[in-house]
Amino acid sequence: MSQITSLFPKDWRNLHFTLIVFFSLLLVIGVPGINQIASRAIVNTLYYPFFRLKYLMVQVGTTSAENSLLTQKLVEANAKISVLEEASRENERLRSILGFDPPAGYSLLPAKVISVSYGGHRPVAAVINKGARDSVAIDEAVINQQGLIGRIKEVMIEYSVVQLLTDPANRVAARISETREMGIVKYQSGKGLMLDNFPVQGTIQEGDLIVSSGLGGVYVAGLLVGNVQSVVRQPDEPFCEITLRPAASFSSVEEVFVLRSVTQ
């Protein structure tokens, strides 16, 4: 019962109670404006700092929630941009395909590459989403707008396996577009795509276009295989060592066409 007890003299007890009841009744009966004045005074002095503090707390919480939401939206937007960029690239590819006509007497069956098999570091086979149900047959040529890709090696009901030109077991009878001289295109490990069996006396130079010759019955004549990258003539060798630059990019192949005879 300490020091505070002496805040008020004891004989003033009734005065205190009277004042308290009087002020309370003033507020209860609502003497015009007094409640508002008292309320405003208390709110402005005692409540205001805590209103500010609570406002800051709410703002920090809101900012944090907003930050999470914006981060989520940013991730979604980035994903959408990524999808749109992919669609844009696909659009460009498809636009370039639009102006691509098949050789006379042949039609194109569009297909999508759904899987690529690698032999070492290079792709050697690809699975496309067209098969026996679409009348795909073994040994049909597969091309894209860039050039020759390979041939159908295996056919399943809904899928087919394409043997790419980069498979060392694949051979293409080819000729030089300008001079019509012939050779065999094959892939050699460590050397790349080569034009084999081309005599040293033959006329060939860097940049010459190499197309399929149509001999052998698998590939239609005139399909672009690539161009000459380098020619090496060894004095005591009967054939040149010719390296080719493939027309098609095998590592990024996506949309292809199965080349089919119209008679089919």
Added chain:
Amino acid sequence: MIRVLPYLLYLLLIAMHEVIWRDLTALYFVALNLPAMIVVIVAIYKSESTVAWFGFLAGLVLAATRPETMGWHALFLAALGVGVHHIREKLNLESIYSKLLLIVGAVLVHNIISVLINGTDRFFYLLWVYCLPSAAYTTVAAWVFFLFKEGKITSQKLKSVF
């Protein structure tokens, strides 16, 4: 002036509770009745006039955001404080549990009167879901306060536990 300072701090504490702590410390909408608890504690330890004025001011602060009920809250908290003070003098409470009994009764009465002052047509529902749980919750808080105040819990004892 310096003797008035603790009461000003109590009033600040009540304002802070009403603005910030009330929602943060509420358990399933059952809030701590800190204003009533402080008034009762002041009534237990301080003089009749002091608690009457403090109760009056605490009522004003408590209802500052609802000016139309300020008078009732001020009058009732002052009366509650004086009433508790008289009970405390007559019973000469010494143990923590008798003080807690006084607190639970006073807080329950304050909760009931507050519900009536604020006006409701679901009085008995609020009595069960708010008045009684809030009185119990406030009593638990007061129990912890008394444990600290009477030295049953000290920082050294806490350290020895952990």
